[in-house]
Amino acid sequence: xKDFRVAERPLLQVEGLSKFYGTRIGCEGVSFDLWPGEVMxxxxxxxxxxxxxxxxxxxxxxxxAGRVIFDCEYGPQDTVTMSxxxxxxxxxxxxxxxxxxxxxxxxxxxxAGGNVGERxxxxxxxxxxxxxxxxxxxxxxxxxxxxxxxxxxxxxxxGMRQRLQIARNLVTxxxxxxxxxxxxxxxxxxxxxxxxxxxxxxREMGLSAIVVTHDLAxxxxxxxxxxxxxxxxxxxxxxxxxxxxDPQHGYTQLxxxxxxQV
Amino acid sequence: MxxxxxxxxxxxTKRMIRRAILKGLAIPGYQVPFASREMPMPYGWGTGGVQVxxxxxxxxxxxxxxxxxxxxxxxxxxxxxxxxxxxxxxxxERTSEATVIQTRHRIPEEPLRAGQILVYQVPIPEPxxxxxxxxxxxxxxxxxxxxxxxxxxLYEDISRHGHISTAYAYxxxxxxxxxxxxxxxxxxxxxxxxxxxxxxxxxxxxxxxxALPPHCRVVSLDFEDHPFDxxxxxxxxxxxxxxxxxxxxxxxxxxxxRMFVCSDTDFCRDRREAGHRGAMAAGTEAPx
Numbered sequence: 111x112k113d114f115r116v117a118e119r120p121l122l123q124v125e126g127l128s129k130f131y132g133t134r135i136g137c138e139g140v141s142f143d144l145w146p147g148e149v150m151x152x153x154x155x156x157x158x159x160x161x162x163x164x165x166x167x168x169x170x171x172x173x174x175a176g177r178v179i180f181d182c183e184y185g186p187q188d189t190v191t192m193s194x195x196x197x198x199x200x201x202x203x204x205x206x207x208x209x210x211x212x213x214x215x216x217x218x219x220x221x222a223g224g225n226v227g228e229r230x231x232x233x234x235x236x237x238x239x240x241x242x243x244x245x246x247x248x249x250x251x252x253x254x255x256x257x258x259x260x261x262x263x264x265x266x267x268x269g270m271r272q273r274l275q276i277a278r279n280l281v282t283x284x285x286x287x288x289x290x291x292x293x294x295x296x297x298x299x300x301x302x303x304x305x306x307x308x309x310x311x312x313r314e315m316g317l318s319a320i321v322v323t324h325d326l327a328x329x330x331x332x333x334x335x336x337x338x339x340x341x342x343x344x345x346x347x348x349x350x351x352x353x354x355x356d357p358q359h360g361y362t363q364l365x366x367x368x369x370x371q372v
Numbered sequence: 373m374x375x376x377x378x379x380x381x382x383x384x385t386k387r388m389i390r391r392a393i394l395k396g397l398a399i400p401g402y403q404v405p406f407a408s409r410e411m412p413m414p415y416g417w418g419t420g421g422v423q424v425x426x427x428x429x430x431x432x433x434x435x436x437x438x439x440x441x442x443x444x445x446x447x448x449x450x451x452x453x454x455x456x457x458x459x460x461x462x463x464x465e466r467t468s469e470a471t472v473i474q475t476r477h478r479i480p481e482e483p484l485r486a487g488q489i490l491v492y493q494v495p496i497p498e499p500x501x502x503x504x505x506x507x508x509x510x511x512x513x514x515x516x517x518x519x520x521x522x523x524x525x526l527y528e529d530i531s532r533h534g535h536i537s538t539a540y541a542y543x544x545x546x547x548x549x550x551x552x553x554x555x556x557x558x559x560x561x562x563x564x565x566x567x568x569x570x571x572x573x574x575x576x577x578x579x580x581x582x583a584l585p586p587h588c589r590v591v592s593l594d595f596e597d598h599p600f601d602x603x604x605x606x607x608x609x610x611x612x613x614x615x616x617x618x619x620x621x622x623x624x625x626x627x628x629x630r631m632f633v634c635s636d637t638d639f640c641r642d643r644r645e646a647g648h649r650g651a652m653a654a655g656t657e658a659p660x
Contacts (some may be wrong), residue, residue, distance in 0.1 A: 194516070195516045198518065199515060202520075217524070220524055220528060221528060221532075223527070223531055223533055224524050224527050224528050226530065227524065227527055228520060228521065228524050229520075231520040231521075231523040231524060231527065232518065232520030232521070233520070235597060236523070236595055236596050237596045237597055238527065238530055238595040238596075238597050238598050239597050240532070241527065242527075258530050259531070260532065349590075
């Protein structure tokens with residue numbers, strides 16, 4: 111269960127983060143705090159800078175200005191200026207990144223067990239039996255049958271691949287998960303199952319997460335807090351229900367009213 | 373008189389290669405880039421090994437070439453002749469008499485001693501190549517010592533075959549730092565990588581040289597519950613009866629007949645000259 115004790119300091123503090131592509135704006139002046147156990151949604155249309163922002167936060171791209179301060183085990187550290195080895199170590203221990211397309215986050219020519227075990231081996235696990243045991247445990251948690259452990263992801267359906275990617279990321283017990291359109295490209299029933307799974311894992315493990323999506327239903331289900339982006343700027347942020355039920359900014363109103371009602 | 377410069381390569385090229393070798397010896401297991409030259413032989417036939425041999429060779433050296441342990445195969449014979457012609461150097465088939473030994477895919481059975489140099493022909497120097505296609509990324513992984521991926525390969529072996537099925541080019545960790553491909557030697561030879569002689573690895577097409585100085589600590593990667601096993605065919609040599617040497621399986625006929633013989637021909641001949649006889653040696657004479 112989520113630990114409701116008040117944390118001393120935010121897990122992630124973002125201050126004035128900007129990224130430019132030449133004269134074009136990727137994202138500009140983004141600031142927010144993310145507290146332990148909190149799930150933050152970032153919504154906006156294509157080209158609004160959501161993915162640029164996420165890549166800058168996760169260290170995949172170098173921002174042009176601003177600070178991303180993560181509460182490491184040895185105190186808050188600016189991940190933008192920290193050394194590359196330290197940042198890469200973070201990204202395989204305390205951080206996890208779930209890609210929109212599972213094949214970007216998986217090794218397609220390595221078995222499901224090997225995919226889940228890779229992060230364990232990267233942090234020093236050297237006991238085959240233990241690694242396999244934990245891989246089996248995680249496959250079960252993401253509802254992949256144990257007898258598929260030696261199959262390659264190329265033999266998996268889209269939904270299974272995405273769940274495998276999640277297992278691979280969460281096996282080392284990260285504290286912060288970045289998700290880029292985790293349900294993109296999946297059909298609705300598979301989406302629903304994946305969201306259900308994600309919600310369960312986030313609550314159970316007390317994960318903090320930043321979820322980028324253009325699907326308002328995803329943030330409604332997953333996110334505690336919501337940030338709306340347009341043209342590289344944050345135009346509105348607040349509690350998810352508040353933003354979605356009572357949108358203040360013109361663009362947010364447009365976004366909310368554009369959702370098809372079945 | 374020969375029209376070739378000593379050992380074919382010009383002196384500047386040899387200096388360049390020697391610098392790469394010295395750097396490799398100073399950083400055991402690190403792949404040093406070098407400007408590999410076009411050699412009068414195809415890539416894959418030992419262009420890297422030949423360049424390294426040419427760079428370390430002196431007129432006083434005695435040279436031996438083995439290919440899969442044998443002195444008399446095409447590759448070994450032609451490289452030996454190449455240096456006989458271009459360096460006028462003494463050659464031998466006896467491991468103990470040689471000072472420079474160029475090898476493809478084997479380490480001689482007879483322990484090498486200080487003062488000898490073993491030169492390997494390396495097809496693919498990058499142990500992470502088939503796991504991570506990007507060279508930029510693999511260099512970064514070496515630099516940052518991120519070697520978890522190497523174990524993913526061993527994990528895959530066990531999950532598919534029940535044991536680590538990698539039988540040659542078995543990855544090793546050198547002096548607790550660099551993960552290295554020992555070239556396609558059988559894993560039976562891996563424990564011999566810790567030796568008195570200098571070991572140099574040359575990859576011509578890939579333009580890399582790396583090295584192991586004498587008495588370097590070389591550990592074969594494994595899992596705690598699946599330890600490294602330097603296995604060989606469970607037979608004695610059919611000709612000399614050796615039980616501790618690496619064996620080749622030779623098909624005798626199309627009715628399932630086969631025999632196992634030492635892959636190191638010099639070692640096998642030495643033993644037969646010393647009077648050892650294997651079960652299938654009847655009628656065969658030890659070569660003079």
